Amino acid sequence: MSAEFDQKIHSTLSDANLQLAIYTATGRLKEKRIECVSPESLPDYQELRSQANAVKKHSIENLDYYLEEFERNLEARGGKVVYCKDGTEVADFILSLARERGAHLIVKSKSMTTEEVDLNERLEHHGLESVETDLGEYIMQLAHERPYHIVAPALHKTRYDVAEIFTRNLHVPNEIVIEKQTAIARAVLREKFLAADIGISGANFLVADSGAVVIVENEGNARLTTSAPKIHIAVAGIEKVIPRAQDLATFLKLLARSATGQLLSVYTSFLAGPRRPGEIDGPDEFYVVLLDNGRSKLLPDRTKRQSLYCIRCGACLNTCPVYRKIGGHSFPWVYSGPIGAIITPQFMGVAHEPSLPFASSLCGACAEVCPVKIDIPKILLELRSDVKKSEAREKQNRLEKLAFRIFAWVMTHPRVYELAGRMAAGMAPSDGGSWIRTVPAPINIGPLRAWLSQRDLPPPPARSFREMWRQR
């Protein structure tokens, strides 16, 4: 494990206020989801999941076909598709467009895809002002932090934290009433919307048969971002494409319920091309940036490409006992929780944080709540195997490899196994059958030491089961 990962986990676990904030906020989202996918609320929930899985599977297996169809249909409506292989290409495209149009101010609605390529930093580096307009995301931008959660970026911030962030950055009086904090942000952001030259959004779905970008949100900021400025650029991962508008009947039912426990998000926008003659609002120019950024690498693998089915609802984070302890910022990349643990190594390479796929008890709670049925534990197991293969190639972690070779040898030689078990039992301190709190220093090493750092160890029994069985 990298020292940084270890340190972040440790510091999050040691912060009692943060622990409470994460556990409470995720607990609330978790409970709300359970309520609104219950058989009373959504009787065909399991069928919808299977349907969503089937549509995503089909889309990913025919990605080239549907991307081309999407492009054709969008361009017929006057929109433009731009393919980018990474963040540099996205930034280059936006920067050159901004230069050509003399644009300075950009408003952004929430998009994990742009977080993935550090778009704000890249744009600001070239003198553009890029303002997040989703409230949580805006708070995080002011605080100079990455989103803590796929859906709730400022999940770990209390209203007192927000009051302090606003006072420090916006020079407003300390305000702890949430409604008033919202009004402060609203007043600032209204001006930005009206003055902005470009609006950048993400996309929840790209609908191939209608060439439309679908965005769901609760604050109305995405609708303003995509309609007020003269130019709208939607940045979307290539995996966001679905074949037909009617598939949305399945996905929209699942997305808001899984994400926030709502039956439907407050705003669902269908955006298909720029403003047409006679329409009163909408941008003059409409671009969809289709980002690869490592996604196409997943396509050859039947199991692992399921990772591309994700609709970014965040349900796996809220239900994950690991996320609920270590929070979003312990994770080594923008995507956190179970989905982050499977896509980070695949997009960024397993070496980015080799221990990430191991940071899971494999409890399977994530797969149980995933609305598109991604088998996250299975992918984690495959990634673990990938990490070990890569370590073997690089001749790393040889002691562990040796330990497992010995394990396999012992477990295939029953007599050796029995002898080894009796020897280990003989070494353990015996204290009249009570659980062991400490062991002598020479053996208090490695896994034994790690175990004892948190809990007691069972005392070895006088006889193993096989001995008892023989003697009965």
Add this chain to the structure above:
Amino acid sequence: MGKRVSLFVTCIVDQLFPKVGMAMAGVLERLGYQVDFPENQTCCGQPAFNSGYRGEARMVARHFLDTFESSERIVVPSGSCTAMVVHHYAELFAKEPDTLARVHALEKRVWEFSSFLTEVAGVTDVGARFEEVVTFHDSCHGLRELGIREGPRRLLACVRGLELREMAPAEECCGFGGTFAVKFAELSGAMARTKIEAIERTGARAVVSLDLSCLMQIQGVLSRAGSGVRTMHLAEVLASR
């Protein structure tokens, strides 16, 4: 015929909790089963599989196949080890058709203890008596990989003198996770402490589960915290009278 079972007690029961194996054998014998213990058995290979060492896991899995191939039915006091055999062996041998055929022939005959009782033996009342307030911890692999939820609760409901108090949430992981418990010890410990808070809120005097790995983690943390709550495998409860 049909009244013979082989025990796969798992390495953790064999080495650390032999009484659980004896209790399981006792319950099965009381139900009229002829119980045998294939002496060559060791481990299912899950530690290697979950740690990413598939080659090593395959060696151990092959040993399991050799050991149990002639057994009619195999009963296991663990949801996790059962799931390893019935779900993951097929993954391990996906590219070896001959071994895969052996796996498929075997996996139908491997049963987690509680589901063997409710689904094969068709019993819920084994005649046990246990005067205690208990809570039940759903072990993750039994629950999510094998779909075991109601069976053990039905078995507990038939135990005379026993009161079951559900904890909230019963289905959240205890944080064991095999090598996860030592690779991410502090995190694993934090998860376990959240679990024991839920256990203690019920006022139960014992936690019952289907897996010794979860119970070892839970008991380890209970013991460290100086709690008087004890852990028991379902077999130990059902063997009481």
